[in-house]
Amino acid sequence: MHKRGKLWGLWLGPLIGGLALASVAHRLAAPSDPATLAKKAAIVVGELRSLSAEGRFLAEEGQRGTVTRVFLREHASQIAKDLHSPLDRLRRGEWHASQAWTQAGIDSGARSLAALQELADVDGSSPALQRAAAALGASAGELSRLEQSLEQRSR
Amino acid sequence: MNDEALDLVRDVLDHVVVDAEGVPCGMVDDLELEGNAGSTLRVCAVLLGAGAWSDRLPRPVRQLVRAVTGGDTVRIPWSEVAVTSDRIVLASTAAALGLDAPDRRIARWFERWRNRK
Amino acid sequence: MNKALELFLGILTAVGGFVEIGELTFSLNAGRRFGYSLLWVVVLGTVGIVCYCEMAGRVAAVRKQPVFHLIRERAGLTAGLVTLLAANLVNLMTCAAEIGGIALIWQTMSGWPYRPLIVAAFVVLALAMWFLSFEWIERVFGLLGLFMVVFIAAAVHSGPDWGAVAAGLVPGLPQGDAGSGLALYAYYGVALLSSIMLPYETYFYASGAIEDRWTAKDINLNRIIVIVGSGVGSLLAVALISAGVEVLAPRGIEAELPGTAALAAATAFGKWGLLAALVGMLFAFAGAAIETAFSAAYNLGQFFGWPWGKFRPPRQAARFHGAWLVVLLLSTLLILSGLDPVDVVEYSIVFAVVTLPFTYFPLLVIAADRRVMREHANGKLANGLGWLFLAITTLAALAAIPLLVITHGGKG
Numbered sequence: 001m002h003k004r005g006k007l008w009g010l011w012l013g014p015l016i017g018g019l020a021l022a023s024v025a026h027r028l029a030a031p032s033d034p035a036t037l038a039k040k041a042a043i044v045v046g047e048l049r050s051l052s053a054e055g056r057f058l059a060e061e062g063q064r065g066t067v068t069r070v071f072l073r074e075h076a077s078q079i080a081k082d083l084h085s086p087l088d089r090l091r092r093g094e095w096h097a098s099q100a101w102t103q104a105g106i107d108s109g110a111r112s113l114a115a116l117q118e119l120a121d122v123d124g125s126s127p128a129l130q131r132a133a134a135a136l137g138a139s140a141g142e143l144s145r146l147e148q149s150l151e152q153r154s155r
Numbered sequence: 156m157n158d159e160a161l162d163l164v165r166d167v168l169d170h171v172v173v174d175a176e177g178v179p180c181g182m183v184d185d186l187e188l189e190g191n192a193g194s195t196l197r198v199c200a201v202l203l204g205a206g207a208w209s210d211r212l213p214r215p216v217r218q219l220v221r222a223v224t225g226g227d228t229v230r231i232p233w234s235e236v237a238v239t240s241d242r243i244v245l246a247s248t249a250a251a252l253g254l255d256a257p258d259r260r261i262a263r264w265f266e267r268w269r270n271r272k
Numbered sequence: 273m274n275k276a277l278e279l280f281l282g283i284l285t286a287v288g289g290f291v292e293i294g295e296l297t298f299s300l301n302a303g304r305r306f307g308y309s310l311l312w313v314v315v316l317g318t319v320g321i322v323c324y325c326e327m328a329g330r331v332a333a334v335r336k337q338p339v340f341h342l343i344r345e346r347a348g349l350t351a352g353l354v355t356l357l358a359a360n361l362v363n364l365m366t367c368a369a370e371i372g373g374i375a376l377i378w379q380t381m382s383g384w385p386y387r388p389l390i391v392a393a394f395v396v397l398a399l400a401m402w403f404l405s406f407e408w409i410e411r412v413f414g415l416l417g418l419f420m421v422v423f424i425a426a427a428v429h430s431g432p433d434w435g436a437v438a439a440g441l442v443p444g445l446p447q448g449d450a451g452s453g454l455a456l457y458a459y460y461g462v463a464l465l466s467s468i469m470l471p472y473e474t475y476f477y478a479s480g481a482i483e484d485r486w487t488a489k490d491i492n493l494n495r496i497i498v499i500v501g502s503g504v505g506s507l508l509a510v511a512l513i514s515a516g517v518e519v520l521a522p523r524g525i526e527a528e529l530p531g532t533a534a535l536a537a538a539t540a541f542g543k544w545g546l547l548a549a550l551v552g553m554l555f556a557f558a559g560a561a562i563e564t565a566f567s568a569a570y571n572l573g574q575f576f577g578w579p580w581g582k583f584r585p586p587r588q589a590a591r592f593h594g595a596w597l598v599v600l601l602l603s604t605l606l607i608l609s610g611l612d613p614v615d616v617v618e619y620s621i622v623f624a625v626v627t628l629p630f631t632y633f634p635l636l637v638i639a640a641d642r643r644v645m646r647e648h649a650n651g652k653l654a655n656g657l658g659w660l661f662l663a664i665t666t667l668a669a670l671a672a673i674p675l676l677v678i679t680h681g682g683k684g
Contacts, residue, residue, distance in 0.1 A: 012666065013354065016626055020673035027677050043683040050526040057523050057535060066538040067546055074380040075531040082528055082612075144524060169344045169352075171337075171577050178588070182344060182577035203577075211349050240644055241335050249579075258579065261590035 032094065039154035041093065042147050045105050047086040049143035052112040052136050055079050059119055059133035063126055076119035083113050105146055112139040161238060163198065172203060172231075172243045180249035184208035187230065201236055201243065203254065204228040229254060279493055285414030286501025287421075288552075291508045292560035293373040293530060294366065294617040295467035296553070299509045300527035300536075301682075302460045303516020308432075308440030311510060313461045315441060317468030318506040320661040322498050324469070324632055327639040327654065328478035329494035333486040334648045338478045339635060340574035346634035355630040356575050360599075362627060363472055363568040365620035367603035370561035371397070372613025373530050377554045380531050387608065394604040397561055401596060406483045406582040413559030419552030420508055423533070426540035427514035437514075459675040459682050462668045463618070466625035468509065469665065472567040474631060479570040483581055488648060528614050530557075565603070569596035618681065625672045628665040636662060 030036060055076065062072045087109040090102060115135035122128045161167060163186060172181045184207035190196040206228035209220040220226075229252065237244045249255040291299075302310045328339055344352045374397075375389040382389075400409060446457040477498075486494065515536035520527060527533060530553050537549035566582075573580030573592045580592040607613060636658040640650040650658060676682070 012629060012669070013351070016669055016673070019670055020677075023674035023677040039684070040680070043680055046684065047526070049524060051528070053524045054532060054535075057525060061535060061538055064539075066542040067535070068543055070383045071380045071531070071534070071546060071550075074383055075529070075535075078376060078379070078386075078529050078531060140524065169349060171341055171574075179573075179577050179579050182575075184349075208349055212353070213350070241337055255579075258588065258590040261594050262587040265586055265590060265593075 035154050037094065038150045041090075041102075041105075042150035042154060044086045044089050044093065045143055045147045045150060048083065048090070048105065048109045048112065049140055049147055051079050051083045051086070051116075052108070052140035052143060055112060055116045055119060056133050056136035056140055059129045059136060062119075062122075063129045063133065072122070073120050076116050076122075080113055080116035080120060083109065083116065087113065101146055101150070105143065108139045108142040108146070112136055112143075115139070161198075166238060167198075167201070167243065170241070170243050172201070172245060174245045174247065174249040174252070174254070176248055178249055180245070180252070180254040181229070182208075183243055184228075185210060198233045200230045200232050202228050202230055275493065279496060281411060281415075282493070282497040283501045283504070284418060285410050286497055287505045287508070288414040288417030288556065289410075289559045289563070290502065290505025291417075291420055291512070291556050292366070292467075292470075292617075293369050293553075293557055293613060294470075294621045295464075295509060296512060296530065296533055297527050297614055297617065298460065298463045298467050298621065299512035300516040300520060300533060302464055303513035304520040304526060305516075306446045306457060306460060307517050307521070308436045308513065309444060309446050310457075310460060310464055311437065311440035311513060312443045313464045314468065314506055314509045314513070316664070317465045318502050318509075319657065320465070320664065321469045321473060322502045323654065323657040323661055324474050324635060325477045325498045325502070326495055327635055327650070327658065328474045329481045329486070329498060330491055330648060331635065331639050331645070332478040332481035333490050333494060334488050334645055335638075336482060337638075338482055338570065338574050339475050339631065340571045342634045342638045343631065344575050346637050347630065351630070352575060355627060356571055358623070358627045359471055359475070359571055359631065360568045362620050362624045363564045363571070364599060364603055364606070365616050365623070366470070366472065367561050367564040367568070367599060368606040368611070369613040369617035369620060370557045370564065371600075371603055372607040372611075372616070373557040374554060374561065375607075376613065377530050377534075377550055377557070380534070381550055381554075390604060390608050393558075393561075394600060397558060397565075398597060398600055400558075401562055401565065401600070402593075406480070409562060409582075410480070413555050413562060416555035417552055417559055419548045420556055422537045422541065422545055422548035422552060423511040423515060424507055426537050426545060427511035427518070429540045430514065430518040432514050432518055436517075453684075455675060456679050456682065456684060458671065459679045462625060462672050462675060463621050463682065464509075465664075465668055466621045466628070466672070468506070469628060470621070470624050471627050471631045472564050472624075474635070475567045475570055476563045479566070479574075479581070483583055485583075491648060561600075561603070565596045565600045568599040569593075619676075622672050622676045625665065626669045629662060629669050632658075632662050632665060 058072060058075055061067045087106065090105050090109060115132045118128070119132045122132065168183050168186060170183050171179055172183060174180050181203035183201045184204060185202040186198055187200040187202060188196055189199050204227045205220060205224035206226040209217050209226060212220060231245060231252065235246045245252065331342065332338055340356065343355055347355065371390060371393050374393040375386055378384070378389045378393065379386050404412070481494065512533065515533065519536040519539060525532065533553065534546050534549040538546035569592050570580060572595050578591045579589040581589060586593045639645060640655050640658070642649045
């Protein structure tokens with residue numbers, strides 16, 4: 001066995017492991033103060049905003065005729081499926097349920113989900129796509145404003 | 156064969172072993188040595204198999220490895236071995252030494268599965 | 273095969289196989305968050321993978337020894353075994369993510385349900401790996417992955433700010449989303465570097481050199497394939513960053529699905545752009561799934577001294593063939609359990625960077641050893657670059673997991 005190889009493995013491996021454990025311990029020990037909670041909530045709301053915005057983009061491309069109907073339906077259902085996770089986290093998160101912003105985020109997320117499910121069932125007609133794009137755009141806008149206010153609270 | 160002095164760690168241990176036909180058939184997982192204090196250390200055999208390399212692991216892991224792999228060891232006398240710059244060459248074939256047994260066993264499963272279809 | 277044809281196909285295969293689902297996602301999101309300011313990492317990573325793949329190919333051609341032989345020889349049994357377990361865990365996760373990615377893309381093309389398509393992907397991959405020769409596997413999946421060049425065309429079509437592109441080639445502070453912070457920038461830098469320098473690429477490349485029966489006469493072929501193939505392939509990563517900047521960032525979209533990338537091509541070229549992107553990604557992901565499954569089997573076979581290689585029939589290398597089939601099956605089961613492919617690959621890329629120094633150190637030591645490589649040992653450039661990238665990947669390995677934790681998995 002190469003001597004340098006042994007020394008290399010002896011210090012680098014434990015150092016990587018030690019730094020990893022230290023960072024996890026630091027994260028677990030971090031206080032759940034309002035700023036930290038606001039930061040975590042901003043991340044979740046950001047995911048909802050991103051997925052809503054993508055749904056709007058998909059609907060707009062559907063209107064322009066740049067995507068196939070199969071792609072439109074299936075990608076919409078994939079986005080809808082992905083949206084369930086941040087929506088559930090917002091509903092069950094450690095942030096106080098009585099906060100008005102939580103409900104606002106849940107409502108916008110639920111509207112996005114409904115619009116995406118409509119997009120997944122859509123017959124490809126322009127009015128249906130336009131409705132879905134408008135609904136998703138409105139939700140994305142609301143969620144974006146909510147995300148920005150949460151990020152300000154986290155600083 | 157191999158009468159000169161060798162750096163066993165650099166040139167033998169953990170090197171690939173190929174049979175007389177050039178087919179890989181294991182790694183030098185351990186070495187069997189003979190000699191006493193004050194006399195020349197000589198290699199008697201190379202040891203191949205999970206039973207050999209598991210002995211070199213830390214104790215807590217050794218039992219687990221033996222339980223999973225079976226812990227078999229094949230002993231090849233040093234006279235049957237030639238050390239080249241990058242591999243250890245055996246004088247016999249893997250089949251003659253039984254080193255191809257695991258591949259034959261799994262190949263039989265493949266054959267049975269294929270015949271069933 | 274005629275050398276010129278072999279070279280041409282080798283380069284095209286390297287280009288088509290450059291991108292997989294992790295690099296796709298990280299490139300898009302790096303562009304979305306930080307504009308072009310991480311382009312220098314793409315250049316750095318490309319030089320790094322060229323450096324180490326060239327060494328791996330050269331050692332394989334001259335000594336007929338693949339990477340995990342070298343790891344066992346030079347790092348020893350215990351360190352080598354830890355590297356083997358870590359490398360194969362990353363291979364398993366990456367393979368699972370690619371299979372999930374294949375199913376997601378196939379769903380958007382066919383309308384068939386996702387979970388049965390995961391099983392179908394497993395069956396198709398297993399049949400291809402069992403019945404096709406190594407050469408045909410490389411050619412089919414590498415060449416059809418070339419449809420991904422639609423992203424390069426889309427990037428040029430979008431009319432990027434070339435000044436910003438040029439500025440991004442110089443290391444500097446993050447542009448774009450100012451709220452994201454330095455930790456997030458560093459996280460994306462490390463992840464992008466890892467996604468370009470994924471260790472399985474080195475294992476697979478060296479094993480492939482032995483599968484293709486390279487000798488010392490193929491050293492120049494090795495150099496050209498690696499330099500040109502990776503260089504052109506890195507343009508795909510640059511194009512994906514551009515898609516993040518020009519298409520996703522203005523719309524506030526974070527890429528979480530392969531279809532998101534396809535939308536970027538659709539907006540430029542309509543349905544043909546969409547289909548080219550989907551076909552390209554399908555075959556690029558399939559190629560990556562095959563490479564990671566084979567890589568896991570190569571690693572096991574080489575570490576334990578089994579007969580290995582596609583060029584050996586199953587009856588002679590049954591453990592090797594059984595190993596890749598088991599890895600493919602386990603990967604399929606992992607993704608069938610409901611895990612999100614993009615989440616899986618994000619973690620696999622971060623953990624991959626941790627294994628990089630342990631992979632590269634033994635390779636560098638052997639490639640530089642004049643006693644064994646003689647006139648084919650590293651020259652000053654290869655040695656200098658080798659040590660530089662070993663230092664860089666060591667720093668990245670130390671920082672990867674803390675950055676993953678601090679940035680909440682790259683979310684902020």
